[in-house]
Amino acid sequence: MRHFTHLKDLTPEEIQSILRQARIWKTVPPDHIFLNKILAMVFFNPSLRTRLSFEAAMLRHGGHAIALEVGSGSWNLEIESGAIMNSNKPEHVREAVPVISRLADIVGVRSFSLGLSHEEDDRDSVIHAFKSLSSVPVISMESAREHPCQGLADMLTIQEHFEELRPKVTLAWAPHIKSLPKAVPHSFLLSASAMGYDITVAHPPGYELATSVIKEAQNLSQRSGSRIRFSHNLDSAIQDTQVIYAKAWGPSSPLAAPLDTLTSWMTHERHLKLADPKSIFMHCLPVRRNVEVHDSILDSRQCKVIDEAENRFHIQRALIHFLLSHS
Amino acid sequence: MRHFTHLKDLTPEEIQSILRQARIWKTVPPDHIFLNKILAMVFFNPSLRTRLSFEAAMLRHGGHAIALEVGSGSWNLEIESGAIMNSNKPEHVREAVPVISRLADIVGVRSFSLGLSHEEDDRDSVIHAFKSLSSVPVISMESAREHPCQGLADMLTIQEHFEELRPKVTLAWAPHIKSLPKAVPHSFLLSASAMGYDITVAHPPGYELATSVIKEAQNLSQRSGSRIRFSHNLDSAIQDTQVIYAKAWGPSSPLAAPLDTLTSWMTHERHLKLADPKSIFMHCLPVRRNVEVHDSILDSRQCKVIDEAENRFHIQRALIHFLLSHS
Amino acid sequence: MRHFTHLKDLTPEEIQSILRQARIWKTVPPDHIFLNKILAMVFFNPSLRTRLSFEAAMLRHGGHAIALEVGSGSWNLEIESGAIMNSNKPEHVREAVPVISRLADIVGVRSFSLGLSHEEDDRDSVIHAFKSLSSVPVISMESAREHPCQGLADMLTIQEHFEELRPKVTLAWAPHIKSLPKAVPHSFLLSASAMGYDITVAHPPGYELATSVIKEAQNLSQRSGSRIRFSHNLDSAIQDTQVIYAKAWGPSSPLAAPLDTLTSWMTHERHLKLADPKSIFMHCLPVRRNVEVHDSILDSRQCKVIDEAENRFHIQRALIHFLLSHS
Numbered sequence: 010m011r012h013f014t015h016l017k018d019l020t021p022e023e024i025q026s027i028l029r030q031a032r033i034w035k036t037v038p039p040d041h042i043f044l045n046k047i048l049a050m051v052f053f054n055p056s057l058r059t060r061l062s063f064e065a066a067m068l069r070h071g072g073h074a075i076a077l078e079v080g081s082g083s084w085n086l087e088i089e090s091g092a093i094m095n096s097n098k099p100e101h102v103r104e105a106v107p108v109i110s111r112l113a114d115i116v117g118v119r120s121f122s123l124g125l126s127h128e129e130d131d132r133d134s135v136i137h138a139f140k141s142l143s144s145v146p147v148i149s150m151e152s153a154r155e156h157p158c159q160g161l162a163d164m165l166t167i168q169e170h171f172e173e174l175r176p177k178v179t180l181a182w183a184p185h186i187k188s189l190p191k192a193v194p195h196s197f198l199l200s201a202s203a204m205g206y207d208i209t210v211a212h213p214p215g216y217e218l219a220t221s222v223i224k225e226a227q228n229l230s231q232r233s234g235s236r237i238r239f240s241h242n243l244d245s246a247i248q249d250t251q252v253i254y255a256k257a258w259g260p261s262s263p264l265a266a267p268l269d270t271l272t273s274w275m276t277h278e279r280h281l282k283l284a285d286p287k288s289i290f291m292h293c294l295p296v297r298r299n300v301e302v303h304d305s306i307l308d309s310r311q312c313k314v315i316d317e318a319e320n321r322f323h324i325q326r327a328l329i330h331f332l333l334s335h336s
Numbered sequence: 337m338r339h340f341t342h343l344k345d346l347t348p349e350e351i352q353s354i355l356r357q358a359r360i361w362k363t364v365p366p367d368h369i370f371l372n373k374i375l376a377m378v379f380f381n382p383s384l385r386t387r388l389s390f391e392a393a394m395l396r397h398g399g400h401a402i403a404l405e406v407g408s409g410s411w412n413l414e415i416e417s418g419a420i421m422n423s424n425k426p427e428h429v430r431e432a433v434p435v436i437s438r439l440a441d442i443v444g445v446r447s448f449s450l451g452l453s454h455e456e457d458d459r460d461s462v463i464h465a466f467k468s469l470s471s472v473p474v475i476s477m478e479s480a481r482e483h484p485c486q487g488l489a490d491m492l493t494i495q496e497h498f499e500e501l502r503p504k505v506t507l508a509w510a511p512h513i514k515s516l517p518k519a520v521p522h523s524f525l526l527s528a529s530a531m532g533y534d535i536t537v538a539h540p541p542g543y544e545l546a547t548s549v550i551k552e553a554q555n556l557s558q559r560s561g562s563r564i565r566f567s568h569n570l571d572s573a574i575q576d577t578q579v580i581y582a583k584a585w586g587p588s589s590p591l592a593a594p595l596d597t598l599t600s601w602m603t604h605e606r607h608l609k610l611a612d613p614k615s616i617f618m619h620c621l622p623v624r625r626n627v628e629v630h631d632s633i634l635d636s637r638q639c640k641v642i643d644e645a646e647n648r649f650h651i652q653r654a655l656i657h658f659l660l661s662h663s
Numbered sequence: 664m665r666h667f668t669h670l671k672d673l674t675p676e677e678i679q680s681i682l683r684q685a686r687i688w689k690t691v692p693p694d695h696i697f698l699n700k701i702l703a704m705v706f707f708n709p710s711l712r713t714r715l716s717f718e719a720a721m722l723r724h725g726g727h728a729i730a731l732e733v734g735s736g737s738w739n740l741e742i743e744s745g746a747i748m749n750s751n752k753p754e755h756v757r758e759a760v761p762v763i764s765r766l767a768d769i770v771g772v773r774s775f776s777l778g779l780s781h782e783e784d785d786r787d788s789v790i791h792a793f794k795s796l797s798s799v800p801v802i803s804m805e806s807a808r809e810h811p812c813q814g815l816a817d818m819l820t821i822q823e824h825f826e827e828l829r830p831k832v833t834l835a836w837a838p839h840i841k842s843l844p845k846a847v848p849h850s851f852l853l854s855a856s857a858m859g860y861d862i863t864v865a866h867p868p869g870y871e872l873a874t875s876v877i878k879e880a881q882n883l884s885q886r887s888g889s890r891i892r893f894s895h896n897l898d899s900a901i902q903d904t905q906v907i908y909a910k911a912w913g914p915s916s917p918l919a920a921p922l923d924t925l926t927s928w929m930t931h932e933r934h935l936k937l938a939d940p941k942s943i944f945m946h947c948l949p950v951r952r953n954v955e956v957h958d959s960i961l962d963s964r965q966c967k968v969i970d971e972a973e974n975r976f977h978i979q980r981a982l983i984h985f986l987l988s989h990s
Contacts, residue, residue, distance in 0.1 A: 047722055049715065057404050058435060061376065065439045068374055068400040073722040077711050093953040095840050100949035103961070108712060108948065108972040112719045186422050294435065295427035299420040307430070318435040384731050385762060388703065392766045395701055395727040513749050621762065622754035626747040634757070645762040 011335040013328055014136045014149040016157050016199045024203055031165055031327040042330055043072030049113035050076045053120040059150050062321040063117055066329060088138045106142035115146045115332055122153035122190040127219040130154050146332035151192050159293050160196030162320040164204055166313055167252055170289050175207050178252040181243060182212035183301035184271045188259030193293050195222045197254055202226040205233035211246035215265025243274055247283045254291045255302050278305035289313045338662040340655055341463045341476040343484050343526045351530055358492055358654040369657055370399030376440035377403045380447040380462060386477050389648040390444055393656060415465045433469035442473045442659060449480035449517040454546040457481050473659035478519050486620050487523030489647040491531055493640055494579055497616050502534050505579040508570060509539035510628035511598050515586030520620050522549045524581055529553040532560035538573035542592025570601055574610045581618045582629050605632035616640045665989040667982055668790045668803040670811050670853045678857055685819055685981040696984055697726030703767035704730045707774040713804050716975040717771055720983060742792045760796035769800045769986060776807035776844040781873040784808050800986035805846050813947050814850030816974040818858055820967055821906055824943050829861050832906040835897060836866035837955035838925045842913030847947050849876045851908055856880040859887035865900035869919025897928055901937045908945045909956050932959035943967045
């Protein structure tokens with residue numbers, strides 16, 4: 010049985026094969042490949058785009074999806090072994106996960122970072138508990154450390170626009186009114202490293218990504234031939250790039266400049282002009298217009314955020330098929 | 337591509353043809369006319385009856401429905417162009433709607449009046465934003481100005497009981513503990529005007545319907561031969577009528593008598609006796625018994641509110657089929 | 664038309680036949696026995712396990728389930744006849760239930776005890792209102808008095824482990840941080856009485872089950888040959904038993920010892936050693952580990968709580984099929 014909760018759950022060959030499958034099926038959709046199959050989606054954090062894209066993938070092909078919202082008032086799950094369960098968590102994953110996996114063919118889990126520490130995010134306790142207790146494949150719908158379906162959907166989007174082996178991509182930190190989790194930028198960095206891209210990550214000082222993720226990306230790059238650079242200068246990081254990938258995330262250090270002093274990091278039409286004339290603009294959505302990214306980019310022809318969102322559907326269809334075929 | 341968010345989206349001939357289709361399929365249900373089709377239902381306001389009737393229409397015929405609840409804590413949509421999105425609305429319709437319409441075959445939207453003004457309701461900004469941004473048909477599940485599926489379900493119910501060309505129908509204002517939106521009475525007036533009925537609208541002074549809706553109804557009546565009268569006297573408005581359609585709505589003027597002084601507008605068995613002996617009683621539901629309408633009417637044989645609710649299913653099935661056939 | 668909201672809705676022969684059907688289909692699943700059928704699930708109280716098991720039963724066999732959450736803010740149902748509906752309950756069951764049953768083929772209802780009194784629980788007003796107003800079969804997803812699907816799933820679990828006619832079963836009261844409803848222990852007692860088992864119910868003084876339920880169980884036992892004993896001593900009640908069924912429920916008397924003085928009632932590995940060496944441990948879940956039941960039992964081989972939860976699916980599939988076949 011196979012799971013997909015972190016990029017390293019797949020070999021580089023499997024990643025390529027899943028991307029290939031996703032592109033083929035985007036052109037020629039398959040038939041009822043999920044006939045009578047049930048995806049149980051367990052949401053520790055709410056979602057609409059993710060739910061819609063996963064549910065549509067099942068429904069389009071004869072399958073079904075059931076959404077279970079954890080912690081919406083009544084149902085919190087304990088994950089600690091040996092816990093004396095006299096608090097507000099009435100059920101342990103040791104019961105909940107085996108029961109869910111008896112009734113479903115594949116289990117999706119969304120469990121965000123609690124924002125405590127990189128170490129805590131690295132542990133990714135909730136999704137690892139699901140993996141160890143489930144009798145059917147587990148697929149991540151975003152966890153504390155990574156959002157691997159987003160990462161692969163992003164690679165699919167880049168592949169659709171650039172034939173060359175090593176496009177130049179820039180992950181550009183963006184301002185936001187909140188301190189957001191790092192799962193999406195982590196998955197972009199890891200996926201692009203596995204693909205062998207020429208990567209620049211630009212962010213203000215004190216907004217570093219997790220060390221363990223950077224190390225994993227560097228290991229991937231040694232095999233793939235990828236190149237990874239970090240920069241504190243948005244303009245130079247975007248110079249001649251082919252992909253601007255904007256994303257907000259929270260500080261890694263208490264000494265980081267506060268969010269409201271970093272408004273100049275909002276990407277703007279003028280940044281597009283620094284980039285390659287054929288460059289594309291990406292963002293995982295939802296995007297706060299004129300806070301993270303200016304209207305002039307989002308309404309431009311180079312903006313591919315809708316295609317990118319649609320590609321979530323295509324990559325997830327290929328991934329679910331892969332997991333069900335190996336279970 | 338066609339949408340159905342306001343009655344005027346259909347020609348009079350199309351309205352008749354959809355009513356005919358709904359009646360035929362009510363007797364002889366069609367087969368899998370929605371095979372593998374997905375209806376995405378976007379609820380800015382919660383719903384149960386509407387969700388059940390739309391979802392059942394899809395499921396009965398091989399299709400599927402996915403409910404997305406906007407603004408339930410986490411997901412509010414910005415609709416203003418050029419907004420600096422630093423408030424509690426993390427996503428713009430310019431991204432949300434194209435993404436939803438990439439994954440669905442038809443999009444349902446429910447977005448109530450904010451109760452600000454008739455002008456604001458007339459603008460119906462949310463549902464118009466969906467229409468302009470969606471790549472698939474949009475169907476209203478009630479918006480600020482109209483509830484057009486309810487309006488046509490009401491016409492279907494009247495047609496089932498009266499063979500004559502011009503039944504006499506009375507829209508009777510009803511008391512309520514809250515100031516309710518006018519979408520339902522607007523749609524009843526517009527639909528009945530398009531059908532050529534003999535219409536009386538009875539309400540207390542200061543509870544006028546929107547001027548723009550009345551004008552549209554008068555225009556429709558010129559073509560259909562409908563007759564529209566307004567009255568401040570419930571008894572005389574009900575005299576000899578064939579259809580009593582009770583509905584609560586809020587005041588249009590600050591000088592309107594307060595709701596708690598208008599309890600005599602509650603329809604009661606004695607009103608049935610003023611009407612035609614074969615008259616029917618209608619209400620869109622939910623109804624507050626013994627506040628809007630007395631038990632003696634709701635428990636009478638002339639009460640057709642359950643049939644009327646069931647007809648939502650039948651008319652929506654015909655409408656969704658119409659929209660999918662024209663997309 | 665048949666309903667299943669209380670155990671007495673089925674004859675002893677029907678109970679046996681449904682258990683037989685459930686066991687057969689657990690081995691050899693049936694085909695599309697629910698093709699195009701819709702189960703409407705009305706939740707006055709939230710649920711995940713129940714929703715998942717009911718929804719999976721429909722989806723696995725060509726059917727569908729629609730979940731309607733009552734009272735989650737916007738939709739409370741009035742059940743009193745003649746009520747003047749000017750409070751926070753905007754809809755009466757007299758409208759809601761007929762409408763739901765026009766659009767669905769079977770209606771599931773979950774409506775917990777309000778914890779007022781045994782008499783109030785016995786009345787079970789909400790679910791009886793649904794039965795009297797629905798035009799399609801009603802199935803309980805747990806009500807104030809009983810949780811009959813759980814009761815039959817429990818019998819299925821016991822049958823799978825014990826070939827003998829009259830296994831010795833012990834319903835063991837368990838501590839909890841809250842005062843829980845009695846529907847589950849009621850249904851265990853009633854079902855085991857109908858099956859003819861040798862039953863011991865152990866609980867602290869002041870935690871009696873409802874008198875009307877005990878009487879019904881005693882009546883059932885006269886026909887089935889069951890034996891029912893009550894005990895205030897957990898150890899002696901478990902001695903040589905074949906089934907330990909732990910369950911927390913609230914006090915029946917204001918003189919009952921407070922919950923926090925009863926921690927010695929938590930079942931523990933040492934209790935397993937008092938029981939028959941081949942005994943099994945059961946619990947309806949969710950279970951608070953190390954409060955109701957110690958880890959040493961839940962992680963033991965004798966613990967069958969996951970099988971028991973899965974059996975909810977199997978028994979509900981057989982029950983829904985029975986009800987649809989008789990409608």
